[in-house]
Amino acid sequence: MLEHALRPDPGHRTLADVLARNLPARADERAVVILDREGREVDEATYGELDRRVRALAALLQQVVAPGERALVMTPTGVDFLVGFFACAYAGVIGVPVPPPEAGAKQLARLRSIVKDAAPAAILTTTEIAESEVAGELGAAQLVVISEVDPDLAELWTDPGATGEQVAFLQYTSGSTAEPKGAMITHANVAANLAAVWHLAHVEPDHPLRVVSWLPLFHDMGLLQPLLTFYTGGQVALIPPMEFLLRPAVWLEAMSHYRGEFSCAPNFAYDVCATKLTDRQRADLDLSSWRAAVNGAEPVRYDTLERFAAAFAPAGFPESAITPAYGLAEGMVYVSGSREPSDPRYVDLDVLELEKSGRLVDAASGGRRIVACGRVPSNLDVRIVDPATGEPSEEDRPGEVRIAGASISAGYWQRPEATEAKFGGGWLRTGDLGFRRDGHLFVLGRLDDMIIVDGRNHYPQDVELTVGESHPLLDPSRCAAFAYDEDGQTRLGILAETQRGAPVDDPAAVAEVIRHAVAAEHQLGAAAVHVLKPGGLPRTTSGKVQRAKSRALHEAGTLPTW
Known part of the structure; x- marks a missing residue:
């Protein structure tokens, strides 16, 4: 079903057009500013400066890399990343945005996997990374230090004549259920997805959008934000992810200072700001310019939305800006999120009936509150199907979310079997459970994460929400619930991470509280409960819980418990 009309800009045919079309009219206007954790500007670039640096690096690439070969873009958040990506x-050349190796041991293992899969001919990076020991482990690719490229090379650049059907970049999946795979995003995918997100942003044609982001640029939702900015000819303020994590207030201070209109973040970031910012930090904020506060990349919690709206209403934050959304790397990023003022924000479901029969039954009061992830744009189509047969699901029965349309990836790089399994038949099999109601998409969780105990289906997100709220020492956003086999029986396992700086004198007592809460809320007995030290829960680069890896660590007995 097509929900609303789109008016994609015909001038944006390729990824290069997203930046280049701002010239020469906006050549002297600032395109990007980089902030530190205190909100100080540490770097910037105008559209003209950015374009010249991009053309210079592109000219160099045309001398050392053949068309269609891959080049890794491996830098921290900054202007260099944007130069490398657009070059x-x-x-x-097919760009491959990846995390910098200093992101940690887990990220380094993921990086090695990506390098093996993409087989890049060049690595675009910084001096520090190029001179590090890690660089020697990444194969024989040509190392190019972005900041050292002579801007005068821009005069040697020639237009490669890319078409919409060609692959623009590889967006590697977050690896929440398996090793990362490179979704092939074509130039046409980019144009279609940005047209849809432009509609989501609630701005008029030719309005230069003001965007603030702290998400990593190698991640799909992080990359989206500068792309959308340049698509509209606006300005983006970028904050390195660690700066936000160390001082969350910098995100909202930047939204206030730069009159930000659009920003995306996972649910936990909104929760952190609502619960951790002090009265003094909130006092000087003016968030009245915020048009779309997009919440995605992990389960959206209704309580979080309520807390955030209430906490920042005195700062002028408009409740109408709250925008739960759904997306995935295989769809470039955005699938649903747009909503009208009168649209439903949630539905209440009878959780026990849903788990018992698999049917949607409205709850008179209480129950599980499922947040609406918005309408689907007209250049995409979404179906809810029986995951076993592929046939449309019966009324009031959730099914697998499948997607087709203009921004869906052409498949996985060099993975024909995985491509056929995921994209065969013209529909992307998301592996997510959901349903449609009142024109909106609702997402219940991952199909392969379903917990089936004693013949009843349990959604891990429900159990994790109960666990996170059961004890004040726990971090509500860092819990995992999973099924595992023991003595021929399916058991429930739980990992619960404690908050940073919180002393845990009696982890057994915390585990007992968790067991009681889960039994009371879900009529489930937890056979294994592990109380983890901060940072111990396996998560993807986008913050998603890795339940399969959690189960593997439990079975291996290698969890960092108290």
Whole structure:
């Protein structure tokens, strides 16, 4: 079903057009500013400066990398990343945004996997990374230090004549259920997805959008935000992720200072700001300019939305800006989120009946509150199907979310079997459970994460919500619930991470509180409960819980418990 009309800009044919079309009219206008944790500006670039640096690096790439080969873009958040990413598009090279190796041991293992899969001919990076020991482990690719490229090379650049059907970049999946795979995002995918997000942003044509983001640029939702900014000819303020994590107030201070209109973040970030910012930090904020506060990349909690809206209403934050959304790397990023003022924000479901029969039954009061993830744009189509047969699901029965349309990836790089399994038949099999109601998409969780105990289906997100709220020492956003086999029986396992700085004198007592809460709320007995030290819960680069890995660590007995 097509929900609303789109008016994609015909001038945006390729990824390169997203940046280049702002010239020469906006050449002297600031395109990007980089902030530290205190909100101080540490770097910036105008559209003209950015374009010149991009063309110079693209000219160099055209000398050392053949069209269609891959180039890793491996830098921290900053202007260099944008230069490297767009230079690939300008050169006709397939860009591969990846995390910098200093992100930690887990990220380094993921990076090695990506390098093996993508087989890059070049790595676009910084001096520090190029001179590090890690660089020697990444194969024989040509190392190019972005900041050292002579801007005068821009005069040697030639247009590669890219078409919409060609692959623009590889967006590697977050690896929540398996090793990362490179979704092939074409130039046409980019144009279609940005047209849809532009509609989501609630702005008029030719309105330069003001965006603030702290998400990592190698992640799909992080990359989206500068792309959308340049698509509209606006300005983006970028904050390195660690700066936000160390001082969350910087995100909202930047929204206030730069009159930010659009920003995306996972649910936990909104929760942190609502619960951790002090009265003094909130006092000087003016969030009245915020048009779309997009919440995605992990389960959206209704209580979080309520807390955030109430906490920042005195700062002028408009409740109408709250925008729960759904997306995935295989769809470039955005699938649903747009809503009208009168649209429903949630539905209440009878959880026990849903778990018992698999049917949607409205609850008179209480129950599980499912947040609406918005309408689907007209250049996409969504179906809810029986995951076993592929046939449309019966009324009031959730099914697998499947998607087709203009922004859906062409498949996985060099993975024909995985591509056929995921994209075969013209529909992307998301592996997510959901349903449609009143024109909105509702997402219940991952199909392969379903917990089936004693013949009843339990959604892990429900159990995790109960666990996170059961004890004040626990971090509500860092819990995992999973099923495992023991003595021929299916058992429930739980991992619960404690908050940073919280002393845990009696982890057994915390575990007992968790067991009682889960038994009371879900009529489930937890056979294994592990109370973890901060940072111990396996998560993807986008913050998603890795339940399969949690189960593997439980079975291996290698969890960092108290």
